[in-house]
Amino acid sequence: MLSDPIAALATPPGRSALAVVRLSGRGAFDVAARVVEGFRADRARTATLATFREGAEAIDRGLYTVFPGPHSYTGEDLVELSCHGGQLAPARLLAALHAAGARPAAAGEFTRRAVLNGKLDLVQAEAVGDLIDAVAPAQARAALRQLEGGLSRRLSELREALVGVQALLSYEIDFPGEDDGPVPPERIAAAIEEVAGRIARLLATAPSADRMRHGALLVLAGRPNAGKSSLFNALLGTSRALVTEIPGTTRDAIEGHTDFLGWPVRLADTAGLSNSDDRLERMGVEVSRRYLSAADLVLLCIEAGREPGPDETALLAERPSLVVRTKRDLVPGSADGLAVSAVTGEGIGDLRRAVANRVFADRIALGDLEPGLGRDRHRTALLRAEAALADAAAHLIPEGDPVLVSHHVREATIALDELLGAVDVEEVLGAVFAGFCVGK
Ligand SMILES: Nc1nc2c(ncn2[C@@H]2O[C@H](COP(=O)(O)OP(=O)(O)OP(=O)(O)O)[C@@H](O)[C@H]2O)c(=O)[nH]1
Numbered sequence: 001m002l003s004d005p006i007a008a009l010a011t012p013p014g015r016s017a018l019a020v021v022r023l024s025g026r027g028a029f030d031v032a033a034r035v036v037e038g039f040r041a042d043r044a045r046t047a048t049l050a051t052f053r054e055g056a057e058a059i060d061r062g063l064y065t066v067f068p069g070p071h072s073y074t075g076e077d078l079v080e081l082s083c084h085g086g087q088l089a090p091a092r093l094l095a096a097l098h099a100a101g102a103r104p105a106a107a108g109e110f111t112r113r114a115v116l117n118g119k120l121d122l123v124q125a126e127a128v129g130d131l132i133d134a135v136a137p138a139q140a141r142a143a144l145r146q147l148e149g150g151l152s153r154r155l156s157e158l159r160e161a162l163v164g165v166q167a168l169l170s171y172e173i174d175f176p177g178e179d180d181g182p183v184p185p186e187r188i189a190a191a192i193e194e195v196a197g198r199i200a201r202l203l204a205t206a207p208s209a210d211r212m213r214h215g216a217l218l219v220l221a222g223r224p225n226a227g228k229s230s231l232f233n234a235l236l237g238t239s240r241a242l243v244t245e246i247p248g249t250t251r252d253a254i255e256g257h258t259d260f261l262g263w264p265v266r267l268a269d270t271a272g273l274s275n276s277d278d279r280l281e282r283m284g285v286e287v288s289r290r291y292l293s294a295a296d297l298v299l300l301c302i303e304a305g306r307e308p309g310p311d312e313t314a315l316l317a318e319r320p321s322l323v324v325r326t327k328r329d330l331v332p333g334s335a336d337g338l339a340v341s342a343v344t345g346e347g348i349g350d351l352r353r354a355v356a357n358r359v360f361a362d363r364i365a366l367g368d369l370e371p372g373l374g375r376d377r378h379r380t381a382l383l384r385a386e387a388a389l390a391d392a393a394a395h396l397i398p399e400g401d402p403v404l405v406s407h408h409v410r411e412a413t414i415a416l417d418e419l420l421g422a423v424d425v426e427e428v429l430g431a432v433f434a435g436f437c438v439g440k
């Protein structure tokens with residue numbers, strides 16, 4: 001395993017008050033001693049003021065903190081140096097560390113080392129990335145919970161249960177029963193079924209966990225001039241989409257990210273659904289249809305006071321949708337269903353609440369505490385485990401072969417191990433850390 005010293009900027013480049021540079025690996029303290037005047041490796045986890053030098057020239061004066069391994073983020077000897085921000089000081093400090101023997105870190109290399117040194121499992125490492133990428137409070141909460149080990153614990157419990165099943169099976173293999181063996185097959189079957197049930201329940205969290213990570217896709221649809229773009233702007237709080245009294249203003253779909261009461265959503269404004277002969281408008285309608293089929297929820301905009309037409313009723317039946325009565329200010333007293341006005345802002349808060357409650361209903365019901373499977377990698381692994389357990393169950397009763405059953409249960413265990421990174425799988429590591437920033 002590579003543990004040579006690496007260094008990278010842990011904060012974004014550019015103008016800032018401070019910047020943090022991280023240095024980690026075997027020999028990190030020797031590298032630091034060549035750059036930090038009077039460097040002391042024995043002052044663990046205490047910030048010390050010092051001058052940073054490249055050769056004879058002083059670069060900056062800042063704080064350094066020493067984290068001797070294994071009590072560091074990476075599990076290795078690690079130094080965090082904070083210098084002044086901006087274009088020059090951090091770049092020069094980094095160059096000095098590189099000249100002193102540290103190599104530039106690859107994307108995600110610090111966290112990768114943390115995983116390899118057993119400080120985090122892979123699922124927690126992914127949560128580090130999710131926390132950095134979070135834009136809505138609910139996303140940050142979910143990522144933090146995952147980082148603290150919520151999902152990992154669930155997966156480890158599953159793994160333990162599978163090892164328990166294997167123990168029962170090996171008893172059966174070592175002491176094959178004639179009429180009734182030492183472990184009744186029903187007991188093994190029940191144990192397998194119980195774990196399979198837990199896996200299925202975890203898999204059921206995948207769609208909502210996915211909506212959490214990417215934001216629920218809300219598509220504003222309706223006839224031309226229904227007020228979709230105005231509502232889009234009102235919900236985003238900006239004037240992103242063009243609004244005119246001319247029907248067919250929006251041609252292409254426009255997306256915007258925001259959150260409703262802390263829950264992440266992606267809003268898409270689309271071209272009005274019409275039978276126009278205009279070529280551009282027809283292309284826009286095509287795009288709208290694609291968005292409609294991908295939507296987690298369609299917000300069907302119908303002007304207050306107007307009865308839905310057959311086209312609108314059909315759409316409501318086809319897709320998960322919510323009718324939004326627009327231009328409420330033009331029809332005083334109209335409060336049928338969710339009535340909003342993009343002009344006065346009336347009903348916009350209620351709409352946000354109704355949408356969040358609907359799209360994130362299962363997450364809200366779980367009290368936001370249950371871990372979810374937010375990534376394809378998680379889903380694929382658990383589906384594999386589920387299939388392996390189905391194979392195991394198929395070989396069990398009545399005249400089953402416990403060796404084959406055990407083989408399939410083992411397969412399920414391996415799927416969980418790979419998910420947690422408990423086995424050394426370089427390929428998996430590579431895929432997980434490819435999307436990380438360099439200082440992580
Ligand atoms: N009074 C009032 N007028 C509104 C409201 N919402 C939209 N309008 C007006 O209705 C017209 C159409 O609004 P848009 O938001 O462009 O409608 P759209 O559904 O995006 O239209 P297309 O892109 O052409 O399909 C504009 O003249 C808006 O000013 C509202 O809440 N109250």
Ligand SMILES: [Mg+2]
Nearest residue numbers: 228229249250
């Ligand atoms: Mg529009």
